[in-house]
Amino acid sequence: MTEPLLDVRNLDLVLSRRGGNVPILQDISFQIMPGETYGLVGESGSGKSVTSLAIMGLLKKPLKVSGGQVVFQGQDLLKLRPRRMRDLRGDRVAMIFQEPMTALNPLSTVGRQIAEMYVLHQGKSWREARRLAIDALDSVKVPNPERRVGNYPHQMSGGLRQRVVIAMALACDPDLLIADEPTTALDVTVQAEVLRLIKELCAARGTAVLFISHDLGVIASICQRVGVMYAGCLVEENDTVALFSNPRHAYTRGLMGALPRLGSRLTHGRQRLVDIDSVIADRSVLTKTRFITPRGAANGESA
Amino acid sequence: MTGTPLLQIDDLHVRFPIAGGGLLGTGRRLLHAVNGLSLTLEKGECLSIVGESGCGKSTTALTVMGLQEPSSGSVSFRGAPFSGPGAPGRMQRAKAVQIVFQDPYASLNPRQTVHASLAAPLRLHGIRSASEIADRVETMLINVGLTADQARRYPHEFSGGQRQRIGIARALILEPEIVVLDEPVSALDVSIRAQIINLLLDLQEKYGLSYLMISHDLSVVEHMSDRVAVMFFGQIVEEGSWQHIFANPVHPYTRRLIAEIPDPDVAIRARDPAAGFTDVPLPQGRSFAMDGSNTPDVFTAPTPSELVEIDPGHRVRLSLRD
Known part of the structure; x- marks a missing residue:
C-alpha cells in the first residue's frame, strides 16, 4: 500500500473564548493518496472550509487546532515553522478559492x-x-x-x-491542490469547462486534489473518494460510486433525498423532496455514528 | 390552452443605452437585452425561464413586475394591457403580480419587524382594522411554516431558510395571482432548499398560484415546472412542456445545459446524457439559430430567426430560410 500524500489524523479544532473552548471540528481523519481527487461535501457551517484552512496553516484567532496531526509527505504541517509553511504554500500545496x-x-x-x-x-x-x-x-x-x-x-x-x-x-507543479468551491460562482456551462480543466490538468501532472463543495453533483463528477461533513464531524466516507449508490449514514441519505435529481421526475413522477428535519427529529444524534468504508471495499464494515 | 391566458408577453424588446462607444468613447450603444420574447402563462401553472448570466431572464421578470419599461412589445394581464399606455397603477399591479427574490436578506428591511413588513402592503391596500391585519399576518406566517409569535422579530434573527419563508409570506400577503420567483432557492443549502421547494409547491396547490420562475438550476426547474423556456442572449431558443425539454431537448444549447448540469446520477452513470437524445430532422434548408457555440454580439440586433413548432407546444428557434 502506498503512503498517503496527506494524512489528517484526529484533527480537533476549537474556537477559543473566555470561559471555554467551543468545538468546531471533532476528530477529523482522512487520507489523500498521491494523484487522488478527494471530495469534502457538506452544508454551510459543516466545517469543510475550516478544515482546508487548518491544513494550510491559515487559521486566524480565535480558531486554533487543539489536537491531531496533519502529515504531508511525512512531516507534520502543524509543527512547521511559519516561514517553512510559507515556502510550502504555493509550491507543494496550492489553493484555489470560490471568488477569483x-x-x-x-x-x-x-x-x-x-x-x-x-x-x-x-x-x-x-x-x-x-x-x-x-x-x-x-x-x-x-x-x-x-x-x-x-x-x-x-x-x-x-x-x-x-x-x-x-x-x-x-x-509550480504542486503535489496537492486544495480547491474550495472553485466553480460555485460560475454559470453551468462555464463550471463544466473549469471542472474538466481541473480534472485534465491534475490527471496529467499527477496532482492530488482536495475538492471542497456543497454541490453533490460537482463532487460526484470530479472525485474518486468523498467524505461527508456534518456539524464539524466527518460522518461518512467512501469511494464515490459506492457513496452515491449506497449512502449509509442517515444524514447522507437525507441530503441525497433532499436533492432534486435530473431525470427523476421523468422516470418516477414528482416525488416530494426529503425534509431532513422531519425525517430526523434530533439532529444531535447524527454526529454519534460514522460510516468510514476503506478504499476499494465498497461494502466493507463501518469503522 | 383556450381563451385569454393569465399573462401574455408579446414580442417584448428591452434595450439599454450604454455609454462609451464609438471612436472617442462618447457614443452610445444599445445593448439588446431581450429580443422579441413572447410567452404566455396560464392560471395555476409554473413556467420557468432558464438560462445563464446575461441571457435576459431577470430583465424579463422585471418587465413583468412593471419595474422595467419595455422598449417595444407588450405585457398583458387577463387580456388588458399591463405595460405602456392603459396600464394599471402600481397598486392594482401589486395585487396581480408579486416577486420572491433570491436573497431574502437583501430584500427585507432590517429595521422592520416581520409584522411591519407584512402589514405594510395590507395597510396600503386599505385594510384599516389592526385586528384584521394581525389575523392575516398570523395566518400567512403559519402558511409558510413559521409561528405567529415570530412576527415580532427582525430579519437578522432568522436563518436563511426562515428568511426566504418571510420573503414568500410577503409576496403572498396580498393574494396575488402570479408570483415571480427569481432564483428562489439558489442561495440556500441543500436541506433548506428542499424545504422551500416543497413549500412553494404546497402553496401553489393551495392557492392556485401561477409561478413565473427564473432559474439557472435545471434540476430544480425539472422538479417544479409545467413548462420551460430556455433563453440564450435575449431570445428563447427552445420552449415546451417540461417533458419536451427534459426528455426530448432539441436545441443544441438546451442539450448542452442539461448535459453539463452536475448531477450525481449522471456523473455516476459516467456517460454523456446528450448521447441519449435522438436528433429530430429539421425542415429542409433550416438550421438552429444561435446554437450556443459562439457568443453573439449583444450590441447588434440579432439575425432574423423564428420559433418553429416541431411538436404541439414544443418550439425551437431556427434560422430563417436563406
Missing part, C-alpha cells in the same frame, strides 16, 4: 501575477517567468495567451479569471 477576484490583485496584470510564482518559488528571471506565464495561460486554455498576459483581472470574465487562478496554483 479576491485571489487576484486588481492593480497588477495577470501575467505578472502568474510570473511571480516562478520568480518567488523557482528563482527564475522575470523575463523567463513571463514566457512561462504565457505557457501557463495556454495550458489552462485561455485564448490568445500572448495578448491576455497583459490583461488586468477586471478585463476578464469570471470563467477566465478562474482559469488564471488555476494557472497560478499549478505553476
Whole structure:
C-alpha cells in the first residue's frame, strides 16, 4: 500500500473564548493518496472550509487546532515553522478559492501575477517567468495567451479569471491542490469547462486534489473518494460510486433525498423532496455514528 | 390552452443605452437585452425561464413586475394591457403580480419587524382594522411554516431558510395571482432548499398560484415546472412542456445545459446524457439559430430567426430560410 500524500489524523479544532473552548471540528481523519481527487461535501457551517484552512496553516484567532496531526509527505504541517509553511504554500500545496477576484490583485496584470510564482518559488528571471506565464495561460486554455498576459483581472470574465487562478496554483507543479468551491460562482456551462480543466490538468501532472463543495453533483463528477461533513464531524466516507449508490449514514441519505435529481421526475413522477428535519427529529444524534468504508471495499464494515 | 391566458408577453424588446462607444468613447450603444420574447402563462401553472448570466431572464421578470419599461412589445394581464399606455397603477399591479427574490436578506428591511413588513402592503391596500391585519399576518406566517409569535422579530434573527419563508409570506400577503420567483432557492443549502421547494409547491396547490420562475438550476426547474423556456442572449431558443425539454431537448444549447448540469446520477452513470437524445430532422434548408457555440454580439440586433413548432407546444428557434 502506498503512503498517503496527506494524512489528517484526529484533527480537533476549537474556537477559543473566555470561559471555554467551543468545538468546531471533532476528530477529523482522512487520507489523500498521491494523484487522488478527494471530495469534502457538506452544508454551510459543516466545517469543510475550516478544515482546508487548518491544513494550510491559515487559521486566524480565535480558531486554533487543539489536537491531531496533519502529515504531508511525512512531516507534520502543524509543527512547521511559519516561514517553512510559507515556502510550502504555493509550491507543494496550492489553493484555489470560490471568488477569483479576491485571489487576484486588481492593480497588477495577470501575467505578472502568474510570473511571480516562478520568480518567488523557482528563482527564475522575470523575463523567463513571463514566457512561462504565457505557457501557463495556454495550458489552462485561455485564448490568445500572448495578448491576455497583459490583461488586468477586471478585463476578464469570471470563467477566465478562474482559469488564471488555476494557472497560478499549478505553476509550480504542486503535489496537492486544495480547491474550495472553485466553480460555485460560475454559470453551468462555464463550471463544466473549469471542472474538466481541473480534472485534465491534475490527471496529467499527477496532482492530488482536495475538492471542497456543497454541490453533490460537482463532487460526484470530479472525485474518486468523498467524505461527508456534518456539524464539524466527518460522518461518512467512501469511494464515490459506492457513496452515491449506497449512502449509509442517515444524514447522507437525507441530503441525497433532499436533492432534486435530473431525470427523476421523468422516470418516477414528482416525488416530494426529503425534509431532513422531519425525517430526523434530533439532529444531535447524527454526529454519534460514522460510516468510514476503506478504499476499494465498497461494502466493507463501518469503522 | 383556450381563451385569454393569465399573462401574455408579446414580442417584448428591452434595450439599454450604454455609454462609451464609438471612436472617442462618447457614443452610445444599445445593448439588446431581450429580443422579441413572447410567452404566455396560464392560471395555476409554473413556467420557468432558464438560462445563464446575461441571457435576459431577470430583465424579463422585471418587465413583468412593471419595474422595467419595455422598449417595444407588450405585457398583458387577463387580456388588458399591463405595460405602456392603459396600464394599471402600481397598486392594482401589486395585487396581480408579486416577486420572491433570491436573497431574502437583501430584500427585507432590517429595521422592520416581520409584522411591519407584512402589514405594510395590507395597510396600503386599505385594510384599516389592526385586528384584521394581525389575523392575516398570523395566518400567512403559519402558511409558510413559521409561528405567529415570530412576527415580532427582525430579519437578522432568522436563518436563511426562515428568511426566504418571510420573503414568500410577503409576496403572498396580498393574494396575488402570479408570483415571480427569481432564483428562489439558489442561495440556500441543500436541506433548506428542499424545504422551500416543497413549500412553494404546497402553496401553489393551495392557492392556485401561477409561478413565473427564473432559474439557472435545471434540476430544480425539472422538479417544479409545467413548462420551460430556455433563453440564450435575449431570445428563447427552445420552449415546451417540461417533458419536451427534459426528455426530448432539441436545441443544441438546451442539450448542452442539461448535459453539463452536475448531477450525481449522471456523473455516476459516467456517460454523456446528450448521447441519449435522438436528433429530430429539421425542415429542409433550416438550421438552429444561435446554437450556443459562439457568443453573439449583444450590441447588434440579432439575425432574423423564428420559433418553429416541431411538436404541439414544443418550439425551437431556427434560422430563417436563406
